[in-house]
Amino acid sequence: MKLTTSQIEQFNKDGYLLFPELFSQEEINVLKAEADRVSQLEDQCVAREGTTGQVKAMFRLHETDGPTASKAYRAAAHSPRVLEPIRQLLNDPDVYIHHTKVNMKAAIEGSAWPWHQDFGSWHLDGIAKPEMLTVMIALDEATELNGCLYFLPGTHGEGRLNPYFDTSTAWKLWAVTPQDVKAYMKEKAQPIAITGKPGMVAIFHCNLLHASGHNLSPDDRTQAYFCFNRVTNRPTDVEKPRPDFVRSTNWVPIELGSDAAILESTR
Numbered sequence: 438m439k440l441t442t443s444q445i446e447q448f449n450k451d452g453y454l455l456f457p458e459l460f461s462q463e464e465i466n467v468l469k470a471e472a473d474r475v476s477q478l479e480d481q482c483v484a485r486e487g488t489t490g491q492v493k494a495m496f497r498l499h500e501t502d503g504p505t506a507s508k509a510y511r512a513a514a515h516s517p518r519v520l521e522p523i524r525q526l527l528n529d530p531d532v533y534i535h536h537t538k539v540n541m542k543a544a545i546e547g548s549a550w551p552w553h554q555d556f557g558s559w560h561l562d563g564i565a566k567p568e569m570l571t572v573m574i575a576l577d578e579a580t581e582l583n584g585c586l587y588f589l590p591g592t593h594g595e596g597r598l599n600p601y602f603d604t605s606t607a608w609k610l611w612a613v614t615p616q617d618v619k620a621y622m623k624e625k626a627q628p629i630a631i632t633g634k635p636g637m638v639a640i641f642h643c644n645l646l647h648a649s650g651h652n653l654s655p656d657d658r659t660q661a662y663f664c665f666n667r668v669t670n671r672p673t674d675v676e677k678p679r680p681d682f683v684r685s686t687n688w689v690p691i692e693l694g695s696d697a698a699i700l701e702s703t704r
């Protein structure tokens with residue numbers, strides 16, 4: 438799937454692009470079934486929260502080895518609908534995956550994600566340039582009630598804002614200070630709710646400010662994330678690197694797969 442010049446201009450302006458129902462319901466059913474399978478595992482790649490230990494995030498689904506490996510997620514990561522736009526926007530045919538994850542926000546109990554830039558953490562992983570992108574695939578309908586993502590358009594152009602380490606949820610991360618977020622919202626732009634049907638895709642820049650609230654609905658909300666980097670921008674050594682499932686050291690360029698591969702993964 439090739440992006441048009443106006444889509445690329447839109448991305449450069451806003452820091453994200455949306456594609457309603459880019460994946461079919463049949464493909465989403467396969468990805469959801471795989472997420473359900475992986476969510477049963479007791480493994481370091483499956484992060485849980487709350488008194489009932491519901492899943493917050495599951496990692497490393499795109500590789501061929503390890504307990505969370507999934508042919509369907511690998512197929513999605515290599516799909517032309519994902520990989521071609523990424524190569525275009527990064528202006529590089531040689532890209533690899535920094536990590537993949539499926540975030541499950543459990544009904545009522547699932548926790549929020551504070552405002553942050555992904556590059557807040559990824560720079561500390563040893564990555565020099567903010568030339569990284571994430572592809573989000575909605576596996577359930579994303580609504581304001583169930584804790585959809587919010588983007589602050591244009592914030593990718595602000596550079597990396599000095600982050601603080603947020604420990605308010607089970608998944609601790611480098612977040613942007615309330616002062617910076619409030620200033621941006623008051624002076625420049627309002628948040629956009631990223632709502633849509635299962636199969637919707639958002640591609641967003643690693644410095645785009647984003648967040649999501651609680652899931653106040655009676656149903657769980659599941660979204661998959663594939664985070665890409667240019668091979669030449671791979672991390673340099675850092676003291677105490679994060680584990681491979683969040684900071685991949687598999688820097689082999691990803692090859693283009695087939696659009697039929699998600700459905701074929703079940704056969």
Ligand SMILES: O=C(O)CCC(=O)C(=O)O
Pocket residue numbers: 540550555584585586647648649660662
């Ligand atoms: O899944 C969500 O609601 C937000 C996830 C997020 O912002 C992240 O993983 O960086």
